[in-house]
Amino acid sequence: MNLLQSLLYSRFAVALGLGISQAAPPWLGYHIADLGAALVASRTRSAIVRAICVNQWVIRGENLTRQQMRQIVREVLRTHARNLYVYFHTLNRPQEVLERVTFSPEFQDLFDHLLHEGGPAFFVTPHLSNFDLAGRALALRGLRFQVLSYPQPPGAYRWQNRLRRDSGIEVTPISMSALQQARARLQKGGIVLTGIDRPLSETRYYPRFFGRPAPLPVFHVRLALQLNLPVIVVACISVGEGRYSVVSRPPVIMQPAEDLEQALIQNTEAVLREAEVLIRQVPHQWAMFYPVWPEVATALPF
Structure with a gap:
């Protein structure tokens, strides 16, 4: 696990995400989630991005182009970040x-x-x-x-x-x-x-x-x-x-x-x-x- 993945899975990251999500209204929470997902997706050599590439490559038939894969990585991370926002935002709701x-x-x-x-x-x-x-x-x-x-x-x-x-x-x-x-x-x-x-x-x-x-x-x-x-x-x-x-x-x-x-x-x-x-x-x-x-x-x- 590289540094980026370690940070994403740290207690600090969970606490930060929880605090932001509970305080932020949806329009702001989604915007922050999108920014965070774009930042992670930009680290193309990170273990998490490579893992997404491997898994998505196989389940989509092993015939993707570089551009298609970059778009898919961004979509997967954006979807996940928004889901995390909703989960944390509704913990007390x-x-x-x-x-x-x-x-x-x-x-x-x-x-x-x-x-x-x-x-x-x-x-x-x-x-x-x-x-x-x-x-x-x-x-x-x-x-x-x-x-x-x-x-x-x-x-x-x-x-x-x-x-x-x-x-x-x-x-x-x-x-x-x-x-x-x-x-x-x-x-x-x-x-x-x-x-x-x-x-x-x-x-x-x-x-x-x-x-x-x-x-x-x-x-x-x-x-x-x-x-x-x-x-x-x-x-x-x-x-x-x-x-x-x-x-x-x-x-x-x-x-x-x-x-x-x-x-x-x-x-x-x-x-x-x-x-x-x-x-x-x-x-x-x-x-x-x-x-x-x-x-x-x-x-x-x-």
């Missing part, structure tokens, strides 16, 4: 959160069932749009769930996790005890949610994602196989300036295989294919700032 986040008909049916009849339900999500705001909207509407988050989080992530807990969300960085807690919750009819698209620094599994092997987690599929539970891909998608919708894909039924490794790979790929459908709909809203396919970096034609 619960009614505004509920007004900004709606549910698709498919997810509304699922939500109503879980709220009134219970689970279990195992949700997974890609890092699309304003996913933290969507989680807060779920909690405000009465849904109780456990989030399995990135293990051993650095300072900024610990602060973000604290904000999530303050919103009524139970956040547990991934560990053996957190996984045991999630298993127990699901066995008792509870709800668990985790991300599926952040690459791992070390892994023996490389499921295919957008046609390429990727070092992505498989623990959610292992847990789903053990409990014989379907996995449901959900996501937050921007549907207008500061407006969002929570959407869902059909449940992925776990399929057995001759050996565990084969079962983990084939079921993880089935889940990832559902995530691909959502990411392809709004590629500029995919806020993944770590290279999912690091080998592509040296092959980019710009």
Whole structure:
């Protein structure tokens, strides 16, 4: 992680963004977000910009020009900065959160069932749009769930996790005890949610994602196989300036295989294919700032 990325993910950056966002009206907040995004995008050699280039290059078919890529980087960062502004700006405005986040008909049916009849339900999500705001909207509407988050989080992530807990969300960085807690919750009819698209620094599994092997987690599929539970891909998608919708894909039924490794790979790929459908709909809203396919970096034609 280079200096720019370290600063962006520091507690200072989160505190600064939180303070500005809560004080600034939308016209000013969006303007500041746009300026910040343009500044980051201008650092073309930074790790965060290179990661966006790698990820967007793959999901858009690996045939972009230099000019197209520069425009996409600016759009991705601008979208993310504006989403952060909205998230921070509405932290103390619960009614505004509920007004900004709606549910698709498919997810509304699922939500109503879980709220009134219970689970279990195992949700997974890609890092699309304003996913933290969507989680807060779920909690405000009465849904109780456990989030399995990135293990051993650095300072900024610990602060973000604290904000999530303050919103009524139970956040547990991934560990053996957190996984045991999630298993127990699901066995008792509870709800668990985790991300599926952040690459791992070390892994023996490389499921295919957008046609390429990727070092992505498989623990959610292992847990789903053990409990014989379907996995449901959900996501937050921007549907207008500061407006969002929570959407869902059909449940992925776990399929057995001759050996565990084969079962983990084939079921993880089935889940990832559902995530691909959502990411392809709004590629500029995919806020993944770590290279999912690091080998592509040296092959980019710009």
